Amino acid sequence: MTGGVIVTGGGSGIGAAVCRQLAAQGVAVGVLDRNASAAAQIAEEVGGVALSANVANSEALAAELERGAEQLHGLVGLVNNAGIGNLKGFESYTDAEIDLIFAVNFSGTYSAMRTAAPLMRASGGGSIVNVASVSGVRPTRGEAPYSAAKAAVIALSQAAALELAPQIRVNSVSPGFIRTPLNEVLAGDEQLRSQIEAGTPLGRLGRADEVSELIVFLLSDRSAYLTGQNLVLDGGSLLNSAQMDPVLETMLDRYS
Numbered sequence: 001m002t003g004g005v006i007v008t009g010g011g012s013g014i015g016a017a018v019c020r021q022l023a024a025q026g027v028a029v030g031v032l033d034r035n036a037s038a039a040a041q042i043a044e045e046v047g048g049v050a051l052s053a054n055v056a057n058s059e060a061l062a063a064e065l066e067r068g069a070e071q072l073h074g075l076v077g078l079v080n081n082a083g084i085g086n087l088k089g090f091e092s093y094t095d096a097e098i099d100l101i102f103a104v105n106f107s108g109t110y111s112a113m114r115t116a117a118p119l120m121r122a123s124g125g126g127s128i129v130n131v132a133s134v135s136g137v138r139p140t141r142g143e144a145p146y147s148a149a150k151a152a153v154i155a156l157s158q159a160a161a162l163e164l165a166p167q168i169r170v171n172s173v174s175p176g177f178i179r180t181p182l183n184e185v186l187a188g189d190e191q192l193r194s195q196i197e198a199g200t201p202l203g204r205l206g207r208a209d210e211v212s213e214l215i216v217f218l219l220s221d222r223s224a225y226l227t228g229q230n231l232v233l234d235g236g237s238l239l240n241s242a243q244m245d246p247v248l249e250t251m252l253d254r255y256s
């Protein structure tokens, strides 16, 4: 089997950590990001291929995935990690905001898998990992469209696992609070951060490299019998929802 792995949203945070870890294991990496310079910077660092598209634009995304697969001499893995969210009260979301959150998180994941599936079969098969969220397992106050879109990503991953087997495995990963540029404002608020840490059984925020460990495992043959699963990586915070609820309310009050 030859070929590489393409990571969407690979220019920052969790996606960049996946690119670094794959490259360290000798895997050829395609770094796709709507931010072309971020993609170029991480691609240069890991000796990979820089790709740029907005995942919400299915035609542009398909063209870049095909170009990436060609440059990587095949495609054996895809990580749909590009994602965006927002924090505001339920009645404040506009149609445009709801559409955008679904277009990036859900439709981008669907169309990337649709393009990647035949490319992976041509390479002898592969593994897809979609990045969802604990908010898709249990909705977060102030993140109604994001929570719904991530729940849809979890269901979509299971549907794809059914239909793309046996050549292609599909799983999702649902991180809790991970310190990345996405939530630096929240993590940088010391009072809020210590409340989040107190409500998390493992007592701290997660790191991007801890999420990428799990993603790289799911991409590898070490997980060859694992498909259609959603794996939660959150330091136990979901188990402690009652204690976390007031914290999330403070977060909404302060940052929406």
Ligand code: NAD
Binding pocket: 008, 009, 010, 011, 012, 013, 014, 015, 032, 033, 034, 035, 038, 053, 054, 055, 056, 081, 082, 083, 084, 085, 104, 131, 132, 133, 134, 174, 175, 176, 177, 178, 179, 180, 181, 182, 183
């Ligand atoms: P990040 O903001 O650090 O990185 C996201 C990357 O995706 C950026 O480089 C951005 O340019 C790119 N991107 C965004 N929209 C895009 C688009 N339309 N097309 C192409 N690229 C796009 O964020 P992160 O924290 O690393 O998040 C990665 C994924 O993990 C997201 O799907 C996010 O929802 C999910 N997640 C993050 C956390 C967390 O606490 N950080 C928790 C749960 C889930």
